[in-house]
Amino acid sequence: MFDIDYLINTFDSALRTLHGVCNSSRPNPAAGIPQPELSDNERKYVADLMRVDHTGEICAQALYHGQALTAKNRHTRRHMLHAAEQEADHLHWCKQRLDELQGHASLLNPLWYAGSFAIGAAAGLAGNSWNLGFIMETERQVQAHLEQHLRQLPKQDQRSRAILRQIREDEIQHADNAMHAGGKPLPESVRRSMKFISRIMTITAYRI
Secondary structure (H helix, E strand, O other), X not given: OXXXXXXXXXXXXXXXXXXXXXXXXXOOOOOOOOOXXXXXXXXXXXXXXXXXXXXXXXXXXXXXXXXXXXXXXXXXXXXHHHHHHHHHHHHHHHHHHHHHOOOOOOOOHHHHHHHHHHHHHXXXXXXXXXXXXHHHHHHHHHHHHHHHHHHXXXXXXXXXXXXXXHHHHHHHHHHHHHXXXXXXXXXXXXXXXXXXXXXXXXXXXXXX
16 A cells, blocks of 8 residues: 555654654744743743644644555645645744753653554545545644644743744645645544543643
8 A cells, every 4th residue: 555665754754753853944933033031930931832832743743644644645645745844844943942942842752743643544544535624623723722822922932923823824724725625524523532632732741
């Protein structure tokens, strides 16, 4: 079902994602914005928020590559891989900001990557419409999560704000693209389950 080169590339992507060696194809949205003056408590708080967002991008990489691996439609696979390229930008930007804030990535990222990859692969096996529908719902939930973080950031932290705003715009576009490509809305029970899993990830990444 899969050619060996594609499997090797998928494994390589996983290693790059988890070891923080993903490159960005676009400039960091925070470039040129001065570092804000943050108290120690504010710096730690923002670093905790950015760690959650960084873990979210780890999960996004895993989901897209898992979905691309099992996608039954070549056009859908290309759609997933193109979105994954933009998600790699997000991952790189979040890691840069996390480093600036002297924060650290979540220790549970390998676990979240493995789980997200498995979920993505299962979505791909469910068929083209459900695969794209899963992207629609995922990105809409991510959009709501980012909007919450934008409200929680200190007003003076325009660097983090610029990054999260661009990520939000990209996620909105990903959801729209999936819908126009034939994505099917997911059942309410599935959407609730996705929110529950996302909530667990958010809580653990914030603390660990």
